[in-house]
Amino acid sequence: MKLSYILEQTNYIKYYGDIDIEIENLSSNSNEIKKNGIFIAIKGYNIDGNTFIPHAIKKGAKIIVTENSFIFDDVTTVKVKCSRVFFAEISKIFYNSNCDNLKFFGITGTNGKTSVSFMIKSILDLANKKNGLIGTIHNEFSDFIFPSVRTTPEADDLHKLLNRMERSDCENVIMEVSSHSISQKRVHGIKFNMTIFTNLTEEHLDFHSSMDDYFRQKKKLFYQMKNNFSPIIINIDDNYGLKLYEEFKSQSLTYGLSQKASYRATEIKIKKNKTKFLLVDPQNKKTRFIIPFIGIHNVYNALASVVALHKSGLKLNEIKKNFLKVKDIPGRLQLVSKKNKKLIYIDYAHTEKALLMVLQSLNLIRKNKLWLVFGCGGNRDKNKRQKMGQVAKFYADNIIITSDNPRYENELDICNEIMIGCTNHDNVKIILDRKKAIKTAINKSQKNDIILIAGKGHENYQEINGKMITFNDAEVVHEVLNDK
Numbered sequence: 337m338k339l340s341y342i343l344e345q346t347n348y349i350k351y352y353g354d355i356d357i358e359i360e361n362l363s364s365n366s367n368e369i370k371k372n373g374i375f376i377a378i379k380g381y382n383i384d385g386n387t388f389i390p391h392a393i394k395k396g397a398k399i400i401v402t403e404n405s406f407i408f409d410d411v412t413t414v415k416v417k418c419s420r421v422f423f424a425e426i427s428k429i430f431y432n433s434n435c436d437n438l439k440f441f442g443i444t445g446t447n448g449k450t451s452v453s454f455m456i457k458s459i460l461d462l463a464n465k466k467n468g469l470i471g472t473i474h475n476e477f478s479d480f481i482f483p484s485v486r487t488t489p490e491a492d493d494l495h496k497l498l499n500r501m502e503r504s505d506c507e508n509v510i511m512e513v514s515s516h517s518i519s520q521k522r523v524h525g526i527k528f529n530m531t532i533f534t535n536l537t538e539e540h541l542d543f544h545s546s547m548d549d550y551f552r553q554k555k556k557l558f559y560q561m562k563n564n565f566s567p568i569i570i571n572i573d574d575n576y577g578l579k580l581y582e583e584f585k586s587q588s589l590t591y592g593l594s595q596k597a598s599y600r601a602t603e604i605k606i607k608k609n610k611t612k613f614l615l616v617d618p619q620n621k622k623t624r625f626i627i628p629f630i631g632i633h634n635v636y637n638a639l640a641s642v643v644a645l646h647k648s649g650l651k652l653n654e655i656k657k658n659f660l661k662v663k664d665i666p667g668r669l670q671l672v673s674k675k676n677k678k679l680i681y682i683d684y685a686h687t688e689k690a691l692l693m694v695l696q697s698l699n700l701i702r703k704n705k706l707w708l709v710f711g712c713g714g715n716r717d718k719n720k721r722q723k724m725g726q727v728a729k730f731y732a733d734n735i736i737i738t739s740d741n742p743r744y745e746n747e748l749d750i751c752n753e754i755m756i757g758c759t760n761h762d763n764v765k766i767i768l769d770r771k772k773a774i775k776t777a778i779n780k781s782q783k784n785d786i787i788l789i790a791g792k793g794h795e796n797y798q799e800i801n802g803k804m805i806t807f808n809d810a811e812v813v814h815e816v817l818n819d820k
Contacts, residue, residue: 337430339374339399339412346425353412357398362430362492364423371396376423379403381543385419401426424491424524433498435526438468441510441644442523444557445534445571447690448637449487449512451629452532454665455641457510462658463650468501470494471512473666473794478504488517491524508648515540515553527562530647532569532640536576537689538723542716551576558584569643571636572597589618589647591639593632599643601625601635606700608679609671611635615642615652623652627659631669631697633690667793669694672810675817677783682809684793686713686740688723691790695731704784707777708732710791711740711770712750713799721750725757728764732788734780735764738773740791741799770798770807775816789813 340355362374366388369375375392377385377400389400389408399412401422406413416422428435441456443449450472457469457476468477472487475497488511489497501509517523536551544550558568558580568584571577573592581588591599603614611630615623627638638659645655664670673680681698685691691710698706708728712721728735735758737751751766758764767773777787789809798807 339414342426342429343414345429346422347417348422349415349417351412351414352407355412357412359399359430362426364419364490364492366392366395366397369395369397373397374399374401374426376419376426377402377404378419378423418521420491420521421524424495424521427491427495428525431492431495431499433495434502435498437502438498438506439508439648440526440528440530440562441508441648442513442526442528442531442557442560443511443534443640444513444515444518444531444554446537446539446687447693448534448633448640449514450684451634451637451665451668452534452640452644453510453512454668455637455659455662456644457508458662459641459645459650459655459658460508460510460648462661463654465508466504466506468497468504468506468509469511470497470509477501477506480504486517487512487514488522491522494522513557515550516543518556519543519553523557523560526560528557528560528566529562530567530569530644531558531561532644533558533571533574533577533580534636534640535571535574535689537687538720539687539717541719551579555580555583561587567647569640569647571640573636589643591643592636599639599646601639604632604635606630606632606697608701611638613638615639617646617652621652623656625656625659628662629665629669630701631693633693633697634669667795667810669697670793670810672813673817678778678781678785678787680778680787680789680813682789682793682813683791684795685710685790686792688720688727691724692727692731694788694790695727698786698788699731702784702786704782705733705786706731707734707736707781707785707787709736709738709770709773709777709787709789711738711742712754712791713741714743714745714747714750716743718753721753722757725754727757728754729758729761733763734777735761736773736777737764737766738770739768739798739800740770741795742801743799744801770809771812774809774812778813778816 339357360372361370364376369392375397401414568588572590590597598618601613605612667684669683685694739747796808798805
């Protein structure tokens with residue numbers, strides 16, 4: 337594919353040099369550049385990609401895309417207004433991802449994105465639709481499943497993936513859309529047939545300057561709808577959801593537990609391994625649902641999924657029937673053991689709100705003590721640590737604070753900040769070694785106790801001092817139990 341062909345279809349300011357060049361690869365990472373490649377220099381959050389231009393040229397780049405006015409010998413320079421927008425545009429062209437042939441479900445919010453996307457895809461699969469999934473845990477289509485690097489891939493990886501999904505005859509793409517990906521224009525140019533807003537709670541404030549900025553970035557997704565009739569599905573019980581509804585009222589459908597929701601749940605009953613509720617739809621028709629997940633937060637996740645599936649053409653009774661067949665979502669209040677009459681769950685909860693919802697759910701089903709093993713990530717949202725400690729103090733009988741991706745921070749300092757929120761709790765301790773912390777909870781807990789190991793969920797690593805160390809909570813649980 338020649339550069340001249342790409343420039344005909346993209347917005348740029350000017351170019352310097354030869355545009356009759358056959359392009360063989362493109363990337364914003366200079367290490368990935370090969371012979372006859374395009375290097376897109378992006379000013380990142382911490383690093384300016386322009387500093388890697390010499391390295392990209394050395395690796396074989398023949399075209400440099402930049403917001404600066406650079407001219408290089410024997411290398412073509414394309415000056416653009418926004419490198420990230422151009423990156424998305426050129427990726428779509430280069431990888432020939434004709435997104436018009438796919439139906440996009442975009443799911444955004446702080447909590448619940450993964451659960452909602454898994455629920456939607458599972459039920460569409462059961463309805464004999466061909467679907468692709470892009471999200472936090474993995475990317476999936478046809479018989480291909482591979483781990484995710486980011487919740488929403490970088491623009492080039494995203495369009496490579498969409499091209500493969502299209503060639504595999506996918507009809508639908510269910511995509512988790514992070515605030516980072518919206519801010520960084522990774523999904524620029526994609527028109528969504530349907531979008532879902534789950535909730536907004538304090539998170540990623542190391543990246544966003546404030547909650548208002550966080551919401552502002554999320555809101556941009558809803559300006560990328562296919563048309564003015566494409567449904568926007570909103571959790572109306574969330575304060576930011578209410579704000580969103582006021583702005584997009586004409587094409588919005590709402591869900592929640594309150595009377596003002598278009599689709600609402602009532603008569604909720606939470607059992608050990610399932611939740612029952614009565615769904616009331618906009619026509620006041622009532623349908624009884626049983627979902628194989630526990631907790632009020634999963635009622636919200638199920639409601640979001642039901643609305644999306646209903647609007648996509650499935651009947652409520654079909655959705656109801658297939659919900660019972662949805663399998664466990666990895667790392668989302670996942671029951672990993674019930675050996676010795678102890679229930680051991682792992683969950684990805686790493687925010688104050690997520691931890692609150694999970695602990696509230698477990699408190700409704702427990703017969704004895706509730707143990708909590710958790711920590712907080714380093715170099716992220718320091719102000720949530722004490723708040724998560726306060727939640728733990730209120731709902732857990734026994735608390736073990738431990739390491740959770742400390743990154744470049746001191747593990748003990750992080751734990752001590754959490755501990756501030758747990759003051760005056762009789763049964764709280766710090767055990768920095770996460771494996772030892774899990775082992776302690778299992779060994780000291782009694783029959784009919786519940787153990788929640790929170791923070792990492794599906795993750796299979798610990799990030800310590802820049803190194804990725806293999807670690808999986810579920811595997812550690814089974815290892816400890818087998819050693820006993």
